[in-house]
Amino acid sequence: MIMNMDPMFLALSLFRRRRFDKCIDICTSILDKQPLDQAAWCLKMRAMTQRVYVDDMESEQQMDNDFLDENVLASAPRPGTSMKTAVAPTASGLGTRPRTATGRPISGVARPGTNARPGSAMDRLRTARPATNQSARTIRLGTAAMLTQKDGPFIQVSRLNVAKYAKNKCLNKALFEYLFNHEGDVRSAMELAVQATQFFEFKDWWWKVQLAKCYISLNLIREAEQQLRSALKQHHHVENFMRLARIYLRLDQPLSATEICKSGLEIFNSDVSIMTELSRIYEALNDTATSVKFYRNIVVEDAMNSEAIACIGMYHFYNNQPELALRYYRRVLAMGAHSSELYNNLGLCCLFSQQLDLTLACFQRALDLATDPIVKAEVWYNLSHVAVAAGDIELAIQCLSLCLSSDPSHASAFNNLAIFHHKMGRTNLARVYLTTAKQLEPNLWEPQANLEFLQSK
Numbered sequence: 066m067i068m069n070m071d072p073m074f075l076a077l078s079l080f081r082r083r084r085f086d087k088c089i090d091i092c093t094s095i096l097d098k099q100p101l102d103q104a105a106w107c108l109k110m111r112a113m114t115q116r117v118y119v120d121d122m123e124s125e126q127q128m129d130n131d132f133l134d135e136n137v138l139a140s141a142p143r144p145g146t147s148m149k150t151a152v153a154p155t156a157s158g159l160g161t162r163p164r165t166a167t168g169r170p171i172s173g174v175a176r177p178g179t180n181a182r183p184g185s186a187m188d189r190l191r192t193a194r195p196a197t198n199q200s201a202r203t204i205r206l207g208t209a210a211m212l213t214q215k216d217g218p219f220i221q222v223s224r225l226n227v228a229k230y231a232k233n234k235c236l237n238k239a240l241f242e243y244l245f246n247h248e249g250d251v252r253s254a255m256e257l258a259v260q261a262t263q264f265f266e267f268k269d270w271w272w273k274v275q276l277a278k279c280y281i282s283l284n285l286i287r288e289a290e291q292q293l294r295s296a297l298k299q300h301h302h303v304e305n306f307m308r309l310a311r312i313y314l315r316l317d318q319p320l321s322a323t324e325i326c327k328s329g330l331e332i333f334n335s336d337v338s339i340m341t342e343l344s345r346i347y348e349a350l351n352d353t354a355t356s357v358k359f360y361r362n363i364v365v366e367d368a369m370n371s372e373a374i375a376c377i378g379m380y381h382f383y384n385n386q387p388e389l390a391l392r393y394y395r396r397v398l399a400m401g402a403h404s405s406e407l408y409n410n411l412g413l414c415c416l417f418s419q420q421l422d423l424t425l426a427c428f429q430r431a432l433d434l435a436t437d438p439i440v441k442a443e444v445w446y447n448l449s450h451v452a453v454a455a456g457d458i459e460l461a462i463q464c465l466s467l468c469l470s471s472d473p474s475h476a477s478a479f480n481n482l483a484i485f486h487h488k489m490g491r492t493n494l495a496r497v498y499l500t501t502a503k504q505l506e507p508n509l510w511e512p513q514a515n516l517e518f519l520q521s522k
Contacts (some may be wrong), residue, residue: 076108085116107236110243113219121278122307122338149316207233222253231260241275255279270296276303281308281446286315301332303339311344319346337367345374353380371397378410387417405435407443416451424451442472449481458485476506492519 072091088484095102183496222244231237237257244254245478258276265272273296280289293309295303306329313322326343333339340359347356357380363373378393391414397407412427428448435441445468462485468478483498494517502512 073104074110076105080108080112083115085112088112089116103236107239109219111239114239114242114246119246122304122311126497146494147319207439220248222248222250223251227257228260231257232264237261245275245278251279251282255283267295268299270300270302270305273299274302274308277308281312281315286312290334301329303329303333303336306333306339307342310346315345319350322346335362337363337364337370340366341370341372344373348376356380369400371400371402375410378414382410382414382417387414390414391418391420403434405431405440405444405497407435408434409447412451413447416454438471442475442478445471446475446478446481449478458488461485474505476502476509476512479505480509480512480515483512487519495519 075093076088076091078502079085079091081310089109089112091114092105095105096109099105128236133206179260194286220243230240232308241254241257241261244250244257254278258272258279262269262272262276267273273292273332277289277296280286280292290309290312292304293312297305297309306325310322310325310329313319313325323343323346326339326346329339330343340363344356344359344363347353347359347517357377358372360376360380363370367373373391374397378397380390381387382390382394394407394411394414397512398411408427408431412424412431415421415424415427428444431444432441435444445464449464452458452464462482465478465482465485468475469482472478475476479498479502483495486492486498487495498517499512499516499519502509503516506512
């Protein structure tokens with residue numbers, strides 16, 4: 066005898082298998098028959114949330130300097146106490162790495178917070194801890210706010226009784242995640258978090274963290290700091306340490322951020338996420354020795370951590386050890402990563418380690434995989450160095466021209482073109498290229514030095 070599976074059980078199975086679209090369809094069919102079914106309503110709400118879930122710990126963008134930002138403590142902080150005035154390293158490590166006039170490295174690794182994508186929905190998508198209190202089918206009756214209109218919004222936020230739902234332990238967390246992640250309605254989510262925090266008598270650390278996330282979205286940094294400090298007193302969680310460290314980075318207080326991360330490591334020994342945050346902070350402060358030390362500890366704990374392996378390889382490359390860097394990048398390649406950036410780095414390591422038979426093959430692969438014009442421009446720029454190493458100046462000029470065709474704002478390419486044209490006797494053209502490079506990248510010191518050299522002649 067063939068028996069049909071219960072629709073609610075099927076929807077739960079689809080949700081666990083992350084087939085959210087089908088789960089939403091089944092929940093919708095259940096709600097069409099029973100509009101006040103809170104179990105189906107909650108499951109559909111969670112499925113819609115998970116479908117657009119983005120971990121804001123790995124997608125949070127670094128805020129640019131804003132002269133209207135009231136959270137800035139000092140306009141001229143002491144060296145070593147700010148990300149803006151990081152002390153340039155005096156050791157040989159990374160000594161040949163390209164730098165700006167302020168001493169900050171130009172090239173590096175693409176990690177979370179370094180690539181902003183204008184127009185994306187990342188700024189309104191925030192994560193929350195998955196709800197832990199799941200109701201089966203014990204709670205059945207709902208309110209008028211649960212009724213869904215066809216071709217309309219799933220939840221009518223304006224009709225929600227926030228105070229009532231804040232007291233419902235089975236629905237309040239799922240509703241907050243839906244409002245915060247799916248709808249992007251930070252104010253309604255914050256109102257729900259405030260009501261829930263008061264209902265639980267300020268003893269639930271999870272709601273304090275969610276309230277801090279709302280404050281961060283509204284740029285209320287000091288209020289978020291207070292909530293996270295209070296949450297840490299009640300419960301030690303890795304996410305709490307990470308978010309508090311990010312707040313201090315937002316306030317340009319890297320020393321406080323490192324103290325928070327180190328206190329987190331005392332409780333969560335050898336936690337990879339906290340050590341990764343520490344490594345990034347020390348690298349931003351130009352303390353490469355300490356940064357690599359933590360990256361090595363990360364590799365001991367997680368041998369498949371591609372960020373740590375790539376950063377160690379970058380350290381060895383700029384420390385005049387391309388053979389060691391090649392080993393690390395080959396490790397990343399063996400892990401299954403195939404990208405234009407990886408093959409570009411492999412080509413540079415092969416070039417400087419005198420493995421010339423593999424250099425052009427790696428760069429050819431990098432060009433084949435490059436889809437972003439900016440990345441393609443960087444590959445052509447590095448290929449110009451290969452041409453210089455081979456002694457072919459005309460080929461180097463052609464590579465730099467192709468670089469500028471992909472990225473017309475590449476200041477280093479203009480600077481190198483000026484050098485080549487100066488050697489060929491085209492002084493006026495070289496001066497024009499150097500002036501263009503200086504206008505495109507004022508912090509780049511090479512065009513300014515070269516211009517002064519031409520003017521002195």
